[in-house]
Amino acid sequence: MIDDLLDRMTLEEQVSLLSGADFWTTVPVERLGIPKIKVTDGPNGARGAGSLVAGVHSACFPVAIALGATWNPALVERMGVAIAGQAKSKGASVLLAPTVNIHRSGLNGRNFECYSEDPMLTAELAVAYIQGVQGQGIAATIKHFVGNESEIERQTMSSDIDERALREIYLLPFEKAVKRAGVMAVMSSYNRLNGTYTSEHPWLLTEVLRDEWGFDGIVMSDWFGSHSTATSVNAGLDLEMPGPARDRGEKLVAAVRNGEVKPETVRAAAGRILKLLEYVGAFESAPDLAEHALDLPEDRALIRQLGAEGAVLLKNDGILPLNKAGLGHVAVLGPNAAEARVMGGGSAQIAAHYRISPLEGIREALLNANSIRHAVGCRNNRLINLFSGDIRVEYFKARSLAGLPVVAEPAHVGEFFWFDLPSTELDPSDFSARMTTSYVPAESGEHVFGMTNAGLAKLYVDGRLVVNGFDGWTRGDNYFGTANVEQRQGIHLEAGRRYQVVVEYCSSATMEEGINITAVRFGVEKPLGEQDMAEAVETARNADVALLFVGRDGQWDTEGLDLPDMRLPGRQEELIEKVAAVNANTVVILQTGGPVEMPWLGKVRAVLQMWYPGQELGHAVADVLFGDAEPGGRLPQTFPRHLSDNSAMIGDEAVYPGKDGHVRYAEGVFVGYRHHDNSGVEPLFPFGFGLGYTDFSWGKAQASAAQMALDGITVTVDVTNIGDRRGSELVQLYVRPLGSVVERPDKELRAFAKLKLAKGETARASLVVYPRDLSYFDVEAKAFRAAVGRYELLVAANAADIRSIVTIELAREWIGEVSDRLV
Structure with missing residues (x-):
């Protein structure tokens, strides 16, 4: 059918498909019965065509870093299914999600919108999300391809990344999304890659994406992120967004007429647009673009579950979970207590059905509102409170x-x-x-x-x-x-x-x-002052427990700007210090889109990181605090002690935030925990870290073979819940090469399994590693290479807690082509 349509289309009609009609829809060709379809922003909801701050209400799910903290692809896939339903409620056929850029600096304004510092964890969650979305007939769009790890001058900045780092770190989530999930759309980033805009980068869009990986979907620009006519089309950019056409339309027709663009190039791009329409069923039934709110009880329950599953307990001396029956006076304090900070800022914003604040959730959980005292203490907003x-x-x-x-x-x-x-x-x-x-x-x-x-x-x-x-x-x-x-x-x-x-x-x-x-x-x-700080301190003084809700909000964690530092904004650190000085039972609940420095850590009894977990925030945090749910999260990003401990913060502005239009990824493959391992800089909390409410014992890891085979090696370890309540444990597997001709990270995550166990229950984690998991990218050979020799398989609770080591042998050198299928 597609070839027949292309044969019947004029050049002008084919060209018309290669730009949007408006902000959210594609161009129809009514003469041939080709309908328009709508796209909608994600990734933590489906907004539809409304404003970033208004429009038809939608279900607000947790942000991506909170999903990264779940380490639970099956649950993320369920969210993908639910998000697809939300997209349909907005008349959309294409979801502009997921975002899979890497946590590089800790200051990226969109850090919250990305899953992890590790490409393997990012890839597994992205694949699950895409499979959930596309299994419902909605096309997913993986973004931003590639090198958009900062918001500073993002529309012109060149991310200068060597090919080895690209292949091993930054491209891997996209590669797996194409090869394993069959993602239907890729969005190019605003930035340049090694001097060339990604929207007109033939190596990236054609050589790597299409020729090597076999991608047959569409490539669209980020909004207003295309810069040329012939150059972008010839490089492999199919769809210029938004519309109406700026660099396409009559300009592209003229470029074909004068020989700058081949007619078959336009035909192929138009064919991919038609294939997308076919995939989403637009030819069978022209999409109804009308929008309505879809507020489902099952979505509410899933959001609440995801919120607890991604909550990371960073410190606990035994005060949590709190005993509801034993509580008298509870002080609920801080700028994020009565405000429901449910999402980050920028294009990820939606008009949520509702927002449950922590204060509301705690009041509902305790039933006795008279036992709760609330005070703000200080503000943390970047902008004046919205009218x-x-x-x-x-x-x-x-x-x-x-x-x-x-x-x-x-x-x-x-x-x-x-x-x-x-x-x-x-x-x-x-x-x-x-x-x-x-x-x-x-x-x-x-x-x-x-x-x-x-x-x-x-x-x-x-x-x-x-x-x-x-x-x-x-x-x-x-x-x-x-x-x-x-x-x-x-x-x-x-x-x-x-x-x-x-x-x-x-x-x-x-x-x-x-x-x-x-x-x-x-x-x-009205600005808060000393009286407000004093009120919060006095509220805490005689409380049985002081619950301090601090952090940031979507004005700080937002598309369009990076953070100025890794400290809590405003007077929040002072508030923590003063409250902890008068109440020995102080619990800090953090809401941020990434790591923060914690000079006050030793003065509080517990720290719980809640991220931005969606509209059920208050219920989810109450569930965790009072033990109705466990804190199931583990860190998807290293929390350094100081910003200067980050691999990008070496005191060279060319490395971060950038200089003269270029930001140089000088750390190469040594991002996140890889940097901490190889530099010996101890983090505040390591990658993969998180506490729970029960205890586990681990058996010794066993490997299915001593030598690596093409079909991989399976490592198993038995884990027993020896505590007094149900809980989850995360088993991580890292690979460490014992000797290498090139500099490599000390260890790299290659597999993980999350186990949920009842009291006294034992389960077996099975983790599979393949030859490519032993490899590095050989730039000269243009292939992944694993050298002959010994490798350690490290079974760990987190990047700093190795529980068992299995040594295996690779008897013959392994070479993996960039076009090889991924398991």
Whole structure:
């Protein structure tokens, strides 16, 4: 059928398929019955075509690092199935997920959106996710291909990575997604790879992806991430997104006419688009693009289970789990206690069905709300608290706010991110809007108004210009680098008085190459001070236990900017120190998208890392704290003691964050625990680490053979739950070469098994390693090579806790071609 359609299509029609129609849909060819399909952002939900901050509600699942912490591919596959159902509820046929870039620096703004520092763990979880999604007839899109490990100057930065590191670390998740999961779509990254944009990189998109790995799906650009016509098409980029066409359309037709692009190149790319439509069933039944909310009890239960499964208990001197019956006064403290920090920021945001805060979850778990005392203590937000209330929004043609509004509509929060405007009469590049609302402060005193805008804006209070986001506007660090740095201004307000707040916005007069966004965000807050810190300390003083909810939120862990450091923002460390000084039973619950330094670690009894676990946050954290569920997570990323211990933080800006448009991956294959092993730098918490609520004994590991065979070696180890309750144990297998002609990591993860055992139960972990697991990439030979010799198979509880060692022999050198099938 596809060949027949291609034969009947004109060049112009074939070309039309190679750009989006708009932000979220492909171009139909009605003459031939070729429908349009919709794509939707993931990976922790399916947003649909709505704004990043509004739209039809969706189920909000845990972020990827929380999934990485589960070490549970079967559970992640179940999530993939559920996410596919959410995509269908938004009329989408393609999910823009998963994200499989590697945790390199610890500061990447999208660290939360990626699974792990280890490519093998990342690959196993990505394969499971893709299989879950695609098993339901929705196409998955693995991203960002490749080298997008930082958000700093990501649209132009060149990630300079040697081929060995690429093959062993950064490409492996993509390779397994293609060869094992049959992923249907790949998204190129914004950055350049070794000087060439990945969206026009023939070695990457054609030689490696298609010729070596056999990929037969589509390659799409990240949004506004394509830069050329003939160069990108010839390199292997099929679909330019979003639409309408910028570098395709008439430009591509002309490029074919003048011989810059061969007609068969366009035909092949159009054929891959048609194959995608066929895969998702678009020809059998034209997709219904309508969107609706799908709030299923089974999704709620799965999100809650995933939240506990990914929770990592980093420290516990026996205080956890808490005994509900024995608790009197419980202090629930910190900036993340009453706020439900359920997801990271950027394109992963969705409008969640609901958000359960830790405070709500604890109150529900304890039933006796009178026993709970709450205080904030300090803030941790990067931006001023978002305005919430009834807002009237009027839209005008042109940027002058003149005449009658074209349309008016209500809103309820002070953030507007316009993918689509509410009327076709409005031009996204030439419109204006007026937001009118009122604010009644609860307390008298200085309040701070803040605003950030992509476009130009002014904020007035009772007619007085308070925040000027118009004059002298320059790009800053918000909205993917398209908005200014948040502008702030303090003003004295009287409690109980109603103030009129008006924001006037107009779109930018010039549209630049790259991402173009129209957005504004405004907020107001009364700054917290010493009295608030003191209140939290006094609340903790006589409590049976002080539960401190600290960390970050989606303003810090977000697409578009990297973190400034690895410390808790604001006065949170001070809050921990002061609370721990008055309450010996202090438990810290962290919510971050990656590692943090913990100078206060020795002063608290327990530390629980919850990440951003989705809409069931409060229930999941209460389940773990009170022992209704165990903390099932293990670290998917090393937590260093200090930022300077990270392999990318060597004091050379060319290595991080980059210099003169290049960031050099000088550490090569020595990322994460590989770096800590080979440098001898002891981490705060090693890769794979996590505590539970029960104890296990391990037997001695046994290998099925002493010599490696083509079909691999199976290593088994018996594990017994010797504690007094059900729990899970993670068995990890690392390979260590005993002697090598090239520098190699001390050990590398090659297999793992997660066992769930009842009290007194014994189970056997079976871990299989294959010849490629012994290998390194030989750049000169363009192949994976395992040298003759001995190798140790290390059976471990984490990267620093080796429980058993089995030595095997490779009798003959093994060479693996890059095109070989993967098991």
